[in-house]
Every structure is written in C-alpha cells, then in structure tokens.
Amino acid sequence: MSAPDVSIIIVNWNGRQYLDACLSAVAAQEGVSAETILVDNGSADGSAAYVAERYPWVRLVPLSENRGFAGGNNAGVREARGRFVALLNNDTVADPGWLKALFAAVGGDDGVLATSRIVYMHDRRVIDSAGDGL
Numbered sequence: 001m002s003a004p005d006v007s008i009i010i011v012n013w014n015g016r017q018y019l020d021a022c023l024s025a026v027a028a029q030e031g032v033s034a035e036t037i038l039v040d041n042g043s044a045d046g047s048a049a050y051v052a053e054r055y056p057w058v059r060l061v062p063l064s065e066n067r068g069f070a071g072g073n074n075a076g077v078r079e080a081r082g083r084f085v086a087l088l089n090n091d092t093v094a095d096p097g098w099l100k101a102l103f104a105a106v107g108g109d110d111g112v113l114a115t116s117r118i119v120y121m122h123d124r125r126v127i128d129s130a131g132d133g134l
Contacts (some may be wrong), residue, residue, distance in 0.1 A: 004033045005101060008081030010090050011072035013041035016050055018091040025054050025093045031100035034086075035059060039076040041066040 008026055012019065019038075026036050031083055039061045040048040048062045063072065073087055086102060088094065102116060120126045 002033075004035045004082045006034045006084045006086050006099060006125055007080035008036045008086045008088055008099070009073055009076035009080065010036065010038045010088050011036055011041060011076065012043060012047050012051075012090045013066050013072075014043045014045045014047065015090040016043070016047040017048065018052060019055075021093045022090050023051070023058060023089070025096075025098075026088070027057070028096045031096065032098055032103045034099060035080075035082060037061060037076045038090075038133050039063060039072040041068070041072045050073055066110040069122045075100075107128060 006054055010022065012028075023036070023038075028036075032075070036057065037049055037059045038055075040063060042063050042065045048060060059079065061075055063075060066072075067075065077085055084103065084106065086099060098101055098116065115129075120128055
C-alpha cells in the first residue's frame, strides 16, 4: 500500500456532537488520496469509542490527557504517513472539493504552506478567515 498524498489530522476534545458532520465531510473528499487521523485529547464524552465504532477507516490516536491544540496536532503528525499534512478542526464541515483544491494550491512543492477560506456555519456567506500569513 502506497503512502497517501495527504494526512488529515483532526484534534478532538469532548466534541462528539461535531464528529458525524466533520467525518462525513472528510469521507466525501474527492480527487486526492488521504488518510484521516483523529487525535482524541482525553475526552470524557465517549468520543474515542464512538469514532472507533462508527468510523473504522479513521485512525484513532487516543491520548490520556488534553494536550491542547498544538500537542494534539503534534501527536497526529507523528502518526501521519502522507506527503502533506492538513489540519482540520473537529467542528468544521469541509466542502467535497476542499482537499483537492488545497492540494492543488501547493503544486507538489514540499516547501509551501496553504490555508483555507473559512466561512461561518450559520451563514456561509460570511467569511471568518481568508487564510493566514507567516
């Protein structure tokens, strides 16, 4: 089995209510080979067991404590097999072409960072962020 183009890393802490929408959207991604890694930051809401039961295609990284956003993502990156890494919040619903567009933006260049446009869930006409700069 060859390595995926992208490893999608999702950090979760007591966010079980968001996971169906988020993971269903990730499963609908088209045009890029990807693996999905969900890092559970020691949730007390049954998130890890829920993902293990309902989403067997998701690689689960259960942590015994909440390591925060950075610590959770670092744990996920250590498990990643993809050439590129995409960080996705657990309370997002990505459009089906999100990963393909993001992957196309980097153009195969390992030295490139790309970010996504983020719109509000309650009104998708309102842009929250159009990217970040470093």
